[in-house]
Amino acid sequence: xxxxxxxxxxxxxxxxxKIEAPAVAxxxxxxxxxxxxxxxxxxRIPLTIADWDxxxxxxxxxxxxxxxTTFRLAQLSAxxxxxxxxxxxxxxxxxxxxxxxxxxxxxVGVAVITPLAKVLKENGNKVISILGARSKDLLFWEDxxxxxxxxxxxxxxxxxxxxxxxxxxPLKELLESGDRVDRVIAIGPTVMMKFxxxxxxxxxxxxxxxxxxxxxxxxxxxxxxxxxxxxxxxFACVDGPDFDGHQVDWDLxxxxxxxxxxxxxxxxxxxxxxxxxxx
Amino acid sequence: xxxxxxxxxxxNFNQVAxxxxxxxAKAEASRCLQCPxxxxxxxxxxxxxxxxxxxxxxDDNMPEAVSILKDKNSLPGICGRVCPQETQCEEACSLAxxxxxxxxxRLERYVADWERANSGTLNPGNKPPKPxxxxxxxxxxxxxxxxxxxxxxxxxxxxxxxxxxxVAGGVLMYGIPEFRLPKEIVQAEVAYVASLGVKTELxxxxxxxxxxxxxxxxxxxxxxxxxxxxxxxxxNIPGENLNGVYSANEFLTRVNLMKAxxxxxxDTPVLVxxxxxxIGGGNVAMDSARCxxxxxxxxxxxxxxxxxxxxxxxxxxxxxxxxxxxxxxLLTNPKRxxxxxxxxxxxxxxxxxxxxEPDESGRRRPVAKEGSExxxxxxxxxxxxxxxxxxxxxxxTSDLRTTKWGTVIADExxxxxxxxxxxxxxxIVTGSATVISAMGAARRxxxxxxxxxxx
Numbered sequence: 001x002x003x004x005x006x007x008x009x010x011x012x013x014x015x016x017x018k019i020e021a022p023a024v025a026x027x028x029x030x031x032x033x034x035x036x037x038x039x040x041x042x043x044r045i046p047l048t049i050a051d052w053d054x055x056x057x058x059x060x061x062x063x064x065x066x067x068x069t070t071f072r073l074a075q076l077s078a079x080x081x082x083x084x085x086x087x088x089x090x091x092x093x094x095x096x097x098x099x100x101x102x103x104x105x106x107x108v109g110v111a112v113i114t115p116l117a118k119v120l121k122e123n124g125n126k127v128i129s130i131l132g133a134r135s136k137d138l139l140f141w142e143d144x145x146x147x148x149x150x151x152x153x154x155x156x157x158x159x160x161x162x163x164x165x166x167x168x169x170p171l172k173e174l175l176e177s178g179d180r181v182d183r184v185i186a187i188g189p190t191v192m193m194k195f196x197x198x199x200x201x202x203x204x205x206x207x208x209x210x211x212x213x214x215x216x217x218x219x220x221x222x223x224x225x226x227x228x229x230x231x232x233x234x235f236a237c238v239d240g241p242d243f244d245g246h247q248v249d250w251d252l253x254x255x256x257x258x259x260x261x262x263x264x265x266x267x268x269x270x271x272x273x274x275x276x277x278x279x
Numbered sequence: 280x281x282x283x284x285x286x287x288x289x290x291n292f293n294q295v296a297x298x299x300x301x302x303x304a305k306a307e308a309s310r311c312l313q314c315p316x317x318x319x320x321x322x323x324x325x326x327x328x329x330x331x332x333x334x335x336x337x338d339d340n341m342p343e344a345v346s347i348l349k350d351k352n353s354l355p356g357i358c359g360r361v362c363p364q365e366t367q368c369e370e371a372c373s374l375a376x377x378x379x380x381x382x383x384x385r386l387e388r389y390v391a392d393w394e395r396a397n398s399g400t401l402n403p404g405n406k407p408p409k410p411x412x413x414x415x416x417x418x419x420x421x422x423x424x425x426x427x428x429x430x431x432x433x434x435x436x437x438x439x440x441x442x443x444x445x446v447a448g449g450v451l452m453y454g455i456p457e458f459r460l461p462k463e464i465v466q467a468e469v470a471y472v473a474s475l476g477v478k479t480e481l482x483x484x485x486x487x488x489x490x491x492x493x494x495x496x497x498x499x500x501x502x503x504x505x506x507x508x509x510x511x512x513x514x515n516i517p518g519e520n521l522n523g524v525y526s527a528n529e530f531l532t533r534v535n536l537m538k539a540x541x542x543x544x545x546d547t548p549v550l551v552x553x554x555x556x557x558i559g560g561g562n563v564a565m566d567s568a569r570c571x572x573x574x575x576x577x578x579x580x581x582x583x584x585x586x587x588x589x590x591x592x593x594x595x596x597x598x599x600x601x602x603x604x605x606x607x608x609l610l611t612n613p614k615r616x617x618x619x620x621x622x623x624x625x626x627x628x629x630x631x632x633x634x635x636e637p638d639e640s641g642r643r644r645p646v647a648k649e650g651s652e653x654x655x656x657x658x659x660x661x662x663x664x665x666x667x668x669x670x671x672x673x674x675x676t677s678d679l680r681t682t683k684w685g686t687v688i689a690d691e692x693x694x695x696x697x698x699x700x701x702x703x704x705x706x707i708v709t710g711s712a713t714v715i716s717a718m719g720a721a722r723r724x725x726x727x728x729x730x731x732x733x734x
Binding site: 023024027037041042043069083085086087088089216219222223224226228238251252255256258259260263264266267270 | 443445453481510538542548671
């Protein structure tokens with residue numbers, strides 16, 4: 001069992017959980033993920049590591065309530081435990097001195113981009129970050145990302161905060177401005193990462209995305225997370241989750257993310273009903 | 280041995296084979312000739328004293344039968360169900376020449392089940408051994424790891440068993456279905472191993488959480504690698520990533536380990552195909568086909584590129600599948616999978632195959648017949664094409680040598696690898712094989728580790 005040291009609600013239905021997992025904290029690196037299972041009946045789902053503290057022996061993850069597992073996680077309080085917390089999994093993000101790096105974060109992706117931006121900045125890169133959300137009430141960690149970057153641009157789809165529009169607009173302007181951009185890192189919903197990659201492709205700027213297919217074990221055993229990158233099948237859990245966004249078959253990823261749409265809805269509704277009854 | 284009716288069992292996950300009654304067990308045991316040369320024992324990879332435990336069953340001395348069996352085999356409830364006895368002890372049985380060997384596997388299962396029913400917990404047996412003060416890390420809690428851990432603990436070493444998944448048992452938990460090997464039995468035998476003093480660390484992905492070198496730096500005197508062959512293989516044909524195309528590992532893991540057959544009581548879903556094709560002819564293919572049937576498929580096909588005689592699956596499992604109505608499309612191989620506009624598999628284009636000259640496996644090589652392509656409508660596919668070792672540990676251990684297939688190079692007798700203080704056994708060394716051969720390799724490695732530690 002893995003104890004929840006603390007929890008914090010960052011935005012509407014978006015939570016940060018700090019989990020006691022000293023062994024994982026010792027080895028975690030930016031870009032890696034964990035697999036969690038709430039309890040005996042739970043599903044195994046991957047969540048990207050947002051932060052870790054080796055001294056404290058803790059690992060933090062940020063998630064949005066979108067399905068049965070994240071909904072059930074959100075019902076837990078600090079001091080309670082989850083059954084399983086497996087990691088650190090996946091290949092760590094590639095960190096070097098690239099020059100100017102544009103970090104694009106959508107939704108919950110800011111929790112993953114922020115530590116990465118910080119390390120990139122520490123490695124001598126000029127970091128320009130773009131933070132996007134659907135609406136103001138879904139924005140969080142704006143200050144943290146600002147501190148981790150040299151410059152920050154915020155967008156909301158509905159214009160309730162920052163610039164109205166989607167992240168690809170300021171991204172395109174940066175690329176068109178003539179200032180050199182050496183690398184783009186986009187982390188967020190699949191559709192956002194796809195359009196970031198499509199935006200940068202004509203400019204030939206290497207664009208790294210962190211893919212989030214469905215997984216079961218997270219260790220290369222099942223192949224559920226297979227993605228096609230440069231016409232080659234890869235397992236996102238062990239070959240990724242970071243890949244070259246220009247090489248990713250986005251339609252395949254999108255289709256595979258929808259395999260269990262009906263079952264996920266059924267399971268989510270079942271748990272919501274059960275919680276509503278107070279059992 | 281009585282079995283559930285095929286029509287009934289094809290729709291439930293309860294055990295197919297119902298086991299012997301006491302009378303049946305004694306009647307079977309009474310046929311044993313008690314050959315002084317015990318060829319059966321020689322045919323057993325872990326050298327169980329078979330005439331001894333069979334005699335004890337006949338004499339109604341069940342505690343003695345348990346004790347003899349467990350002296351050599353820590354996991355008899357499992358082996359009694361999944362060992363291929365027909366090519367091991369039973370093949371060697373003197374009565375096999377007359378076509379009626381003693382049903383050793385069924386008797387083994389009877390003894391193990393008797394112990395579980397009559398002692399509540401499984402008895403660790405003899406008095407605790409004298410501690411040696413040596414620490415051994417066993418990586419992987421499948422058949423090889425469990426046996427290595429049990430043997431080393433019985434010899435007085437302090438053993439920690441590291442398992443990547445959330446439960447110990449490996450393929451016994453995620454691969455072999457409930458109707459062939461109830462998970463309760465696996466967990467009873469896992470608990471027996473723990474009762475010997477073995478400490479188990481679940482959720483521990485070695486290679487990621489710790490490297491082998493870090494384990495050794497941490498003070499372990501020896502490491503046994505039993506991480507199996509858990510990475511699925513695909514054919515690299517078009518359409519293999521369509522929705523509805525599973526690896527057998529994923530399909531079986533969802534069903535067995537995650538209990539998706541109880542969805543939504545359990546959170547993990549699994550697709551329920553109406554027309555399901557399973558590609559492959561091994562036990563894993565049979566298990567996948569029979570799971571798909573039990574989940575509610577109308578038609579389930581086994582698509583196998585060779586003919587029935589070359590099928591690697593156990594005869595018994597092929598017969599069980601046939602009785603349940605699984606349809607065998609032999610000498611058939613997929614050319615490509617066909618998808619619809621939303622990315623779901625709707626069919627397979629197959630080749631008819633012929634058999635050519637024998638290949639390196641000694642079996643006649645399957646050859647596609649040009650122009651023989653035909654379509655098969657399906658809405659789900661399970662690719663049971665074999666597995667290879669997971670590279671996570673080899674990738675993070677520079678001085679561990681592997682073959683081009685990813686298997687770890689180790690001495691055939693002792694399991695010693697080229698890396699100091701590291702032994703390996705089971706599928707990680709041989710590639711996918713059987714539970715009992717993994718157990719045999721683990722037993723030999725444990726013996727060598729013990730010898731080394733007592734130096």
